[in-house]
Amino acid sequence: MRHASLSIEHALLGFLRQEPKHGYAIHQELSDAGSIGSAWRLPLSQLYTLLGKLENAGYLTTTTEPQENKPPRKLFHLTDQGEIAFLTWVQEPVRHGRSLRLEFLVKLYFARLEGAGMATSLLAAQRKKCQQWLVKEQAILDREAASGREYGRLVHQFRFGQIQAMLSWLEQCEATP
Amino acid sequence: MRHASLSIEHALLGFLRQEPKHGYAIHQELSDAGSIGSAWRLPLSQLYTLLGKLENAGYLTTTTEPQENKPPRKLFHLTDQGEIAFLTWVQEPVRHGRSLRLEFLVKLYFARLEGAGMATSLLAAQRKKCQQWLVKEQAILDREAASGREYGRLVHQFRFGQIQAMLSWLEQCEATP
DNA sequence: GGCCGCATGTAATCTGTTACATGATTCT
DNA sequence: AGAATCATGTAACAGATTACATGCGGCC
Structure with a gap:
């Protein structure tokens, strides 16, 4: 597992600081046009791909939560490593204009x-x-x-x-x- | 052949407005740090790829010129279609900031x-x-x-x-x- | 019946970057 | 002997975009 340069996908970890969430819910927050959605647009399919990457990198773990009458949810939990990666990313200024x-x-x-x-x-x-x-x-x-x-x-x-x-x-x- | 949106590669056609040139020569012009090189950096290998695309699109034709003691040169000539594409591209303002x-x-x-x-x-x-x-x-x-x-x-x-x-x-x- | 919302993904495509491959001559 | 210049490309990998695939429930 290569230590990829801290890029934008680390922002997704920030959504899980308070409590675990599932992909669809993250996407709803992300799509709020008056808030972060005004700066960052990420299609749902790409979101799932990135979450998978972050899981592979050890920043997230998952649990599955069955629901009645609806597809089961996959909850993403922030790991300690993930928390460190997020805090490092968020405090670092960007290198290029x-x-x-x-x-x-x-x-x-x-x-x-x-x-x-x-x-x-x-x-x-x-x-x-x-x-x-x-x-x-x-x-x-x-x-x-x-x-x-x-x-x-x-x-x-x-x-x-x-x-x-x-x-x-x-x-x-x-x-x- | 899809009519690709007029993108940056059309700029390469501009190098051939006066006379036909070969890839390496274009790259030298392109690498002039005091001129266009200050705005656009394009590695030689990418340049060859783009020239190949423009040829496929019908904007360029090629002739081969043998040299003594050196590898042969592949001269790129601008076609009428290529000239039109270039002039269209160069006069169009860009759509995004x-x-x-x-x-x-x-x-x-x-x-x-x-x-x-x-x-x-x-x-x-x-x-x-x-x-x-x-x-x-x-x-x-x-x-x-x-x-x-x-x-x-x-x-x-x-x-x-x-x-x-x-x-x-x-x-x-x-x-x- | 058809569309929207919920919920998950995979696959194909396009673009961009970096590395690799070849081979002769000239300069230091 | 080793590096730089001339001259051509291919291949591998990374990232982003778009399209496709599935399935249920509720609303109009």
């Missing part, structure tokens, strides 16, 4: 559920990352502008602007608790 | 090569798209804020900020010819 759009927003959702403290520290960690990116882009931008590379300048101006917008959004999030 | 980062920047590169007029009209078309997105996001944002959905508001504030940054970049591009 392109991951804010999906993965960071999902992290933030679960961090807020864990408590205001965790959300605050996640925001701060991500803001620092973002400031580093901005400095790097600024340096590249200056270099491109100095060497008269028109197109390279356009490209990095675009990236600079995107990162700048991320940064001011993060600061705004930190300012309004 | 997430495609600006890569596909739009590549379109812009080739539009500029085609002439200032094409670049200008592409920028204008994309700016209009972007303004539409912004209006939609604004509407959603207001709705989320009004119904007191804290997390939904955060998510859409993020998106709003990203689109806003795209828009001002596009305007800046239009202003500096």
Whole structure:
């Protein structure tokens, strides 16, 4: 079992922090358009696949619960390993700007559920990352502008602007608790 | 042969507008870090795969050119169909915000090569798209804020900020010819 | 009778990335 | 002798999307 890089599927573990749930129920929470559903869309069939993976990885165990007049439910329970993996994932800022759009927003959702403290520290960690990116882009931008590379300048101006917008959004999030 | 949605691989056709080239030469142009290479990275092995696809689709034909002391070159020629496909692709604005980062920047590169007029009209078309997105996001944002959905508001504030940054970049591009 | 909700999945497909395979010449 | 450049590709693996498959109960 390879130690896969902590990716978005670890978010699913967060749904099981309070009590065990079955796949369909998780999907209903996930599909709430006003909540996490506004950031992350995951078809039911994909959800089942991911839950299977997490089980294979030892982050989940399952029990089956028969029901009358309805198909039996398969309850997923978070293991200790799973809890550790989730907490590690949720506290780690994302490494690339392109991951804010999906993965960071999902992290933030679960961090807020864990408590205001965790959300605050996640925001701060991500803001620092973002400031580093901005400095790097600024340096590249200056270099491109100095060497008269028109197109390279356009490209990095675009990236600079995107990162700048991320940064001011993060600061705004930190300012309004 | 399915009419695949016009995707990034159509950009490769743009390299053959002036004269036929072989894969390795295209890759060298593509790898120029100060130019298109700053927006699009494509490993050589993937490039060959994509060129094969474009040939199957009827956008390219090939001739083989033997060389002394070196492996023979396979020259790719743009067909009439290929030219049409390229010109259609390059003039079409992208449909989603997430495609600006890569596909739009590549379109812009080739539009500029085609002439200032094409670049200008592409920028204008994309700016209009972007303004539409912004209006939609604004509407959603207001709705989320009004119904007191804290997390939904955060998510859409993020998106709003990203689109806003795209828009001002596009305007800046239009202003500096 | 047909569609929606509940509840579970598998399979096919497409795309993207990385690794591997070959072979000559030129540079250090 | 070993690395880089020129030149072509195939194959394996990972991830995401879509389609397909099953079955019961309740509602219109």
